[in-house]
Amino acid sequence: MRQVPLEKGRYIIDPIEAVKLCDENTIGIVGILGSTFTGEYEPIEKLNKEIDKFNKKHNLEIPIHVDAASGGFVAPFLQKRLKWDFRLKWVKSINVSGHKFGLVYPGVGWAIWKDKKDLPEDLVFNVNYLGGKMPTFTLNFSKSASQVIGQYYNFVRLGFEGYKNIHEEFREIANNIAKNLKKYDIFDVISEGNDIAVVSWKVKDKVDFNLFLLSERLNYTGWQVPAYTLPDNLSDVVVMRIVIREGFSYEMADLLLKDLEKAIEYCKKIQNI
Template identity: 30%
Template sequence: MDEFKRKDFPYSRILSSMCTTPHPLAVKAHVKFITSNLGDPALFRGAKELEDRVIEMLGSFMHNPKARGYVTSGGTEANIQALRAFRNLKKLANPNVVVPESAHFSFDKAGDILGIEIRKARLDEDYRVDLSDVERLIDEKTVGIVGIAGTTSLGQIDPIEDLSKLALEKDVFLHVDSAFGGFVIPFLYPKLKFDFRLEGVCSITIDPHKMGMATIPAGCILFRDERFLKALAVKTPYLITEEQFSLTGTRPATGVASTYAVLKYLGFEWLKKVVKRCMDVTLYLVEEMERLGFERVIDPVMNVACFKTERATEIRDELYRRGWAVSVIENPRALRFVVMPHVTFRVIDEFISTLKDVLRNI
């Protein structure tokens, strides 16, 4: 198996992923719960209790200690479940949801799966969703709108406060996808409201296996109240518990345990330090890239940075051949970096040195 493992990129060469090396404590907790099945919570009561505590901690972190939800397989399941709850509660024929053009592709997937039309709202010049375009796209078939707090491409934050007002005014639900930003924004911009402090926000995606330093799989969906969770219920005849809300059936407790370990034993203050370090490295990367003549797409809002270049794909492919992973975005054409905790100053130095050589040779 080691032979296969060596073919995986090591994280120290990955500048394009929102996952990272989990903390050793998270790994230890993961292994301890490796056999537990949260699909059968009456049998795995300890694991279930851990999940309840994780939901309470994350609900409080999102300013709603009474939030209901569960630890998902990741952000995609969380986004699907939010839209499913909206659809099931509104009960409209041919429903649609309005998302920003910058929304993660999981919304396209959710649309296909759920039979919901996904309408894409334009972005403004700062790559935040254009509120007037969201308003234009809402009609009597709209069950919800989506705001992104930390876009996949740029780490930009949509005007969630305005979206919240609009959602209340139009009587549609609002889902906030902060799969990545949920563990970043509260540390960098504690006064920025993107969560349950805003009355219109009905659900939030926040993934411990991204900036929460937990092991895969650990996403999370939080709902403002029970009503949304109930809209997902399916009867479970042969189990002791009577209903199931999760998209999956059998469900690992590993991500729950690793998340609990991080939140309880390392804590939010430690995560704040991790995020601040990531921001320092991000700014260092921006400096180094600009020294090479690249232009930033936006001032980094979080630990994601993009640099315009028409040769983005060419550069990415040559870096890939040399064992480095960066990614490419199309609008605008740019190289994209996610500066996760495994991306240290030293990794940036090594990367920049390789990049210089690549630029000389392509």
């Protein structure tokens, strides 16, 4: 597997750099709709454009898989014009997690292929012992269907408008948290929650403030706000993120912001800032 290294100020894929790593042995290229680390969408449309040029030039058919674990159930409601899916020529498969943002009990995800021919026959396992011919493409066999039913219930119960309202509210709460974080002159907000409802931030260059300590301090008041390092090439950059999920109300956000303020004061005092 070849990875596109991150760069200072760029925490998502660079499509031009990604395509430079492709050759005749490349079986696919992956773009992420909602980076785990910062919550930003990767530019799938641009990736499609670059791989299209490359495929034409070298007479190849390298497809794109979109890991839309977090964004797949957000973009259709909030960013309808954003092209990241099967409207793009080289996007041949997509995965989405149904349980993100607490919208289904954990453990349900979906993978879809653009066309039957995009999923190689020999990866599909055919069983007959349940009666008839049943194709299956899964890593684990028997499993409760409760999450599928939970997801289906939400589709029927919420409908398009329901999902849209929920995600709009998450975005508003995230934006408000981001706005508050910007008041502290020690932080750079990386994502304000305008893609998926994730707010991520780092400490400004040359400021010596320990986000691991802040995370630990917040934990004392019951908040799980992780601090972690970015992947290779930027592994010296520490980021914190807040994911807004179902049940996280405006009131809870206010409580969090109050606790955050106290925790920041504490950390500053400890670090003599």
